[in-house]
Amino acid sequence: MIERSEGTSKHSTDLIEVRSGAYHDSVTLMRAGRRLAERPGVTGALTAMATALNLELLAEMGFTPPPGAGPDDLLVAIRADDAAALEAARAAVDELLAPSAEARPFGAPAPARTIGSAARRIDATLALVSVPGPYAFTEAMDALDAGLNVMVFSDNVPVEHELVLKETAARRGLLVMGPDCGTAVVGGAGLGFANAVRPGKVGLVAASGTGSQQVMSLLDEAGAGVSHALGVGGRDLSAEVSGRSTLQALRALDADPATELIIMVSKPPAPEVGDLVRSATRRLSTPVLFALLGEGLDDLTTAVEKALGTLGMPVPSWPSWPACRPVRPCGRTEPGLLRGLFAGGTLCEEAAIIAGTIPHTMTDFGDDRYTRGRAHPMIDPTLRLERLAAETTGGACAVVLMDVVLGYGAEPDPAASLAPVIEQAEVPVVVSLCGTAGDPQDRDRQAQALAAAGAAVFASNAAAARHAVSLAEGS
Amino acid sequence: MHSPSSRDPVRGSATDGGGPGNTGLGGLLTRDIGVVTAGTSVLADALAEQAVPVETVDWRPPAGSPDDLAVVMGDRRRTAADAEAVRRMLNARPHLVDVRPAREVLGIERGTFLHAGPPLAWDRASGPMRGALIGAALFEGLAGTPEEAERVLRTAPLDSCHHHRTVGPMAGVVSPSMWMFVVEDAEGGGTAFCSLNEGLGKVLRYGAYGPEVIERLRWMAGTLGPALRDAVRARGPVDLRAIMAQALHMGDELHNRNRAATSLFVRELAGDLADAGAADALRFTSGNDHFFLNLAMAAGKVSADAARDVPGSSLVVAMARNGTEFGIQVSGTGDRWFTGPAGVPDGLYLGAYGPADANPDIGDSTITETTGVGGFAMAAAPAIVRFIGGEVPDALAATQRMYEITLAEHPAFQVPILDFRGTPVGIDVTKVVRTGILPVVNTGIAGRVAGTGQVGAGLVSPPAEVFTQALHALAEGATITP
Numbered sequence: 001m002i003e004r005s006e007g008t009s010k011h012s013t014d015l016i017e018v019r020s021g022a023y024h025d026s027v028t029l030m031r032a033g034r035r036l037a038e039r040p041g042v043t044g045a046l047t048a049m050a051t052a053l054n055l056e057l058l059a060e061m062g063f064t065p066p067p068g069a070g071p072d073d074l075l076v077a078i079r080a081d082d083a084a085a086l087e088a089a090r091a092a093v094d095e096l097l098a099p100s101a102e103a104r105p106f107g108a109p110a111p112a113r114t115i116g117s118a119a120r121r122i123d124a125t126l127a128l129v130s131v132p133g134p135y136a137f138t139e140a141m142d143a144l145d146a147g148l149n150v151m152v153f154s155d156n157v158p159v160e161h162e163l164v165l166k167e168t169a170a171r172r173g174l175l176v177m178g179p180d181c182g183t184a185v186v187g188g189a190g191l192g193f194a195n196a197v198r199p200g201k202v203g204l205v206a207a208s209g210t211g212s213q214q215v216m217s218l219l220d221e222a223g224a225g226v227s228h229a230l231g232v233g234g235r236d237l238s239a240e241v242s243g244r245s246t247l248q249a250l251r252a253l254d255a256d257p258a259t260e261l262i263i264m265v266s267k268p269p270a271p272e273v274g275d276l277v278r279s280a281t282r283r284l285s286t287p288v289l290f291a292l293l294g295e296g297l298d299d300l301t302t303a304v305e306k307a308l309g310t311l312g313m314p315v316p317s318w319p320s321w322p323a324c325r326p327v328r329p330c331g332r333t334e335p336g337l338l339r340g341l342f343a344g345g346t347l348c349e350e351a352a353i354i355a356g357t358i359p360h361t362m363t364d365f366g367d368d369r370y371t372r373g374r375a376h377p378m379i380d381p382t383l384r385l386e387r388l389a390a391e392t393t394g395g396a397c398a399v400v401l402m403d404v405v406l407g408y409g410a411e412p413d414p415a416a417s418l419a420p421v422i423e424q425a426e427v428p429v430v431v432s433l434c435g436t437a438g439d440p441q442d443r444d445r446q447a448q449a450l451a452a453a454g455a456a457v458f459a460s461n462a463a464a465a466r467h468a469v470s471l472a473e474g475s
Numbered sequence: 476m477h478s479p480s481s482r483d484p485v486r487g488s489a490t491d492g493g494g495p496g497n498t499g500l501g502g503l504l505t506r507d508i509g510v511v512t513a514g515t516s517v518l519a520d521a522l523a524e525q526a527v528p529v530e531t532v533d534w535r536p537p538a539g540s541p542d543d544l545a546v547v548m549g550d551r552r553r554t555a556a557d558a559e560a561v562r563r564m565l566n567a568r569p570h571l572v573d574v575r576p577a578r579e580v581l582g583i584e585r586g587t588f589l590h591a592g593p594p595l596a597w598d599r600a601s602g603p604m605r606g607a608l609i610g611a612a613l614f615e616g617l618a619g620t621p622e623e624a625e626r627v628l629r630t631a632p633l634d635s636c637h638h639h640r641t642v643g644p645m646a647g648v649v650s651p652s653m654w655m656f657v658v659e660d661a662e663g664g665g666t667a668f669c670s671l672n673e674g675l676g677k678v679l680r681y682g683a684y685g686p687e688v689i690e691r692l693r694w695m696a697g698t699l700g701p702a703l704r705d706a707v708r709a710r711g712p713v714d715l716r717a718i719m720a721q722a723l724h725m726g727d728e729l730h731n732r733n734r735a736a737t738s739l740f741v742r743e744l745a746g747d748l749a750d751a752g753a754a755d756a757l758r759f760t761s762g763n764d765h766f767f768l769n770l771a772m773a774a775g776k777v778s779a780d781a782a783r784d785v786p787g788s789s790l791v792v793a794m795a796r797n798g799t800e801f802g803i804q805v806s807g808t809g810d811r812w813f814t815g816p817a818g819v820p821d822g823l824y825l826g827a828y829g830p831a832d833a834n835p836d837i838g839d840s841t842i843t844e845t846t847g848v849g850g851f852a853m854a855a856a857p858a859i860v861r862f863i864g865g866e867v868p869d870a871l872a873a874t875q876r877m878y879e880i881t882l883a884e885h886p887a888f889q890v891p892i893l894d895f896r897g898t899p900v901g902i903d904v905t906k907v908v909r910t911g912i913l914p915v916v917n918t919g920i921a922g923r924v925a926g927t928g929q930v931g932a933g934l935v936s937p938p939a940e941v942f943t944q945a946l947h948a949l950a951e952g953a954t955i956t957p
Binding site: 030031033034037044046048052053054056057058060061109110111112113114115116117118119121122123124125126127128129130131132134135137138139141142143145146147148149153154161164173174175186187189190191192196227228248252253255256379408409440 | 499500501502503504505506507508509510511512513514515517518519521522524525527528529530531532533534535536537541542544545548549554675676823824825826827861872875876878879905906909910912931932
C-alpha cells in the first residue's frame with residue numbers, strides 16, 4: 001500500500017511516499033538514496049525505514065514527516081528542481097529497490113598471493129621460486145614454513161640468505177635447491193631447465209645446471225635413466241656454504257630405493273668441503289661417482305661412461321650428425337681461433353678445458369653480464385644469434401662451437417632460428433646438442449635440421465669440443 | 476576449492492625438529508609431486524606442460540623494504556612465536572562476568588578520560604572526539620556548558636583505552652561514572668572492559684553531547700548498569716564466544732551487524748531482568764541492534780591481549796583509530812604504537828549527509844577485525860554486503876582475501892557460505908607488507924563537526940605505512956643466527 005503526498009511542503013516539488021510493509025535493509029536504502037540524489041535535477045532524497053531517527057532526519061531535510069509512519073514502513077522522500085525530474089526519480093526508486101535480477105555465480109577465490117597461501121590450496125612437496133633475488137629469501141622461507149622443499153631459481157641472492165635458508169631447511173628435514181639452481185628432476189618432473197629423461201637408477205646431485213642436463217641426457221641415451229636430479233646451487237660447495245644442501249641431497253638419494261648410483265656434478269669443491277663431502281659419501285650405502293669439471297679430470301661424458309661401467313651397462317656410441325654441407329677452414333699451418341658461443345656455463349667451461357692451449361675465446365651468454373634486463377639465452381636467443389651471424393661471416397675465427405640446450409623451459413624450436421644463420425656461415429659450425437628424444441623440442445629433429453643447415457652436431461659436449469678443436473687445428 | 480589444512484586452526488605446519496637425520500624431505504622423492512611457483516611464468520608453464528599439479532602465486536614486489544622483510548622472515552623465533560601468539564588469541568574464552576562503574580574497575584579518577592585509538596592530545600583531537608569528551612565532562616559534572624568543558628579538557632589527563640585493557644566504539648570516551656562490561660578470559664585469565672552501547676542517532680560515541688545524550692548516559696549509569704550487573708550476577712558468566720559463533724551463522728559479522736548477537740544475548744539475560752522488574756533495561760537492550768557490539772569488542776580485546784608480548788611475533792594485537800590517527804600494536808613489539816593518518820571511510824551516508832561531512836576513521840571497534848570478525852567475516856553477513864560495493868561475491872572475496880594476510884582460521888567462528896571454514900584470524904605484519912593487502916575494516920562514520928552524530932557507515936583501510944613501520948621495528952629487534 002502506498003500513500004503519496006506531493007508538493008505539501010514549502011518546496012513545490014517534493015514527494016513523500018510511505019510504503020507500508022516494504023522492508024529493505026538500511027544499506028540498500030542508503031545506497032538507493034545516494035543514487036537518487038545523484039540524478040540530474042534531484043536536490044535531496046531519503047529512502048529509509050520510518051524509524052524515529054529517520055523521521056527526525058526527514059524533518060531536518062525540510063520535509064514534513066508523514067503522520068502515522070512507523071519503523072515497518074518505508075519512507076521515500078525526493079526533492080527535485082521540477083516535476084519531470086521528480087517523476088523520473090520516483091520511477092527509479094522501484095528499480096533501485098528491486099532484487100537483483102540475476103544472481104552472479106560465486107567466484108573462485110583470487111589467486112594466492114604468497115607461497116604459504118598457495119601451499120594450502122594444493123598438496124605440494126616443493127616450491128619453485130624465481131622472483132627477483134632480493135625477494136627470493138622471503139618467499140623461500142615462507143615455503144620452508146609451509147613444510148615445502150624449495151628450488152630457488154633466482155640469482156643475485158646474498159650468501160647470508162642462502163646460509164639461513166639452508167640451516168633452517170636442515171633443521172626441518174627439508175632441502176633447499178639453489179639459489180641460482182636452474183635444473184632439477186624430481187620423480188620424473190623436470191623443474192626449471194630440465195630434460196625429459198626416462199626413469200632409472202642414477203641419482204644426480206648437481207651444483208651446475210647444464211652439467212646436470214648433459215649428464216642426464218647422456219644417461220637417458222644410454223638407457224640408464226635418472227631417478228632424481230637434485231640441484232644444490234653453484235655456491236653450495238664453497239667454503240662458506242660448506243656443502244649443506246649437497247650433504248642433504250646425498251643422504252636423501254641414499255635413502256631412495258630407486259637410486260642405485262649417485263653422480264655428483266660440480267666444479268671442484270673448496271678443498272675442505274671436498275674432504276667433508278667425500279667422507280660423507282663413505283658413510284652411504286649407495287656408491288657415489290664424482291663428475292668434477294677441471295684440468296686433468298674426466299670430462300662429463302667420460303664420467304657418464306664410468307657410471308655405466310659401474311652399473312654394468314654398455315657404453316653406446318654417442319650420437320652425432322655430420323654436417324650435410326661441410327665448410328672446410330681454408331688450409332692453414334697455424335691453428336685458427338676457436339670461438340665458443342654458449343648458453344650453458346658448465347658446457348662452456350668444459351669446452352674451454354678441452355680446447356686447452358689452442359687459441360680460443362669462450363663466451364657464456366647465460367652469464368649475468370648478458371642476462372641483465374633480458375631472459376636467459378635458452379629462452380631468448382636474440383643476442384647469441386646476432387653474435388653467431390657476426391662471427392661466421394667475415395669474423396676472425398676459424399670455427400664456431402656452440403651449445404643448444406633442449407628440454408622443459410627452453411625455447412620451443414631453437415633450430416628454426418639457428419638454421420638460417422648457420423646456412424650463411426663461412427666457417428664451420430659445431431653444435432653441442434644437449435637433449436633427449438623425449439624433450440618437447442625433439443632432439444633428433446633438431447639435430448637433423450641443424451645438420452641440414454651445415455652444422456656438425458654432437459650429443460656429447462666433450463665430443464663436440466674435440467671436433468671443433470680438430471677443425472681449428474686444421475686436421 | 477581444495478584447502479587441505481583448512482581444519483588446522485593454526486597454519487604454518489613446519490617447525491624445527493625434522494632434524495638433519497631426517498632424510499625424508501617431506502616425501503619429496505617418494506610422493507607424487509605438486510609444485511607451488513612464484514615468479515617467472517615460463518617455469519610454471521613448463522610444469523603444466525608435463526601435467527604436474529601446479530599452484531601459481533600471483534606474486535608482486537612488496538612495497539616495503541626487502542631487507543626488513545628478509546630480516547624478519549629470517550628471525551629464528553618467528554614461526555614458533557607466531558604460532559604461540561595466535562594460539563593464545565584463538566584459545567581465549569571470553570565471558571561476561573560483571574557490569575561495574577569505570578571508576579571501580581579501571582581505577583580512573585574524576586577528571587580523567589579514556590579515548591579510542593592510539594594516544595591523543597586535545598589539540599589534535601577531531602570534532603567527534605572533542606564532542607564526546609565534552610559530553611563526558613558534562614556528564615561527570617565537571618562543566619556546566621560545552622565551552623566550560625572545553626576549557627577543562629585542554630588540561631585534563633587523557634589516555635588511550637587500550638592502555639587500560641579497555642576498548643570503546645567510535646570516540647570510545649570512558650569517564651569514571653560510566654558503567655563497563657567486565658569480560659574475563661576463562662582460558663588465559665585476562666580481563667577486558669568496554670562501555671555500554673547507547674544505541675543509534677545522537678549518541679556520545681559519535682560526538683553528540685546534547686541534553687538528550689547526557690540524559691541517556693545518566694539513565695544508563697543509574698538504571699541500566701545496575702540492572703545488567705544484577706542480572707549478570709544472578710545468571711552467572713555469559714559465554715560470549717558461543718554467542719558470537721552462533722551469530723555468525725545468523726548473518727552477523729559482529730561489527731556493523733550485531734542484530735543476531737544482540738538477540739541471543741538479550742535472551743540470556745531476559746529472565747533475570749524480568750525477575751528484577753527491569754523492564755526499561757530489557758526494552759533498551761532489545762531495542763538496540765548494536766547493543767552486542769561492545770561485548771564483541773571486549774571479547775576481542777581480551778583475546779587480543781592474551782596474544783601480547785610474544786618476542787619475535789609479527790601478529791597484530793590491536794588496530795585502533797582516534798579520529799586523527801590509525802594505530803596498530805604488534806605482539807613482538809610490546810606497547811609501541813605504529814601510527815599513520817586515519818582515512819575517511821568509503822561508504823553510504825544517512826539522509827543528506829555526504830563524504831564532506833565525514834570525520835576520518837575513529838574507534839576501537841577494529842578490535843573485531845583484529846580478532847577475525849567484522850570485515851574479516853564479511854562473507855557471513857550477506858545482509859549488509861552492499862557496504863563493500865554491492866554484491867555478495869564481493870563479500871566472499873573480502874573474507875577470502877583476508878586469508879592471505881592471516882596466520883590462522885578460527886576454530887569456533889565459521890562462515891557457513893564458505894563451507895563453514897573458520898574466519899581468517901591473526902593479522903601478520905609480514906603478510907600485509909608482502910602482499911600489499913590491507914585489513915578490511917567495516918565501520919560507522921561519524922560527522923566531522925562536534926555534536927553531529929553518525930552520518931553513515933562503510934569500509935575503510937588502515938594506512939599502509941603502519942605495517943611497514945611495524946616491520947621495521949620487528950627487524951630491529953630480530954634474532955638472526957644462521
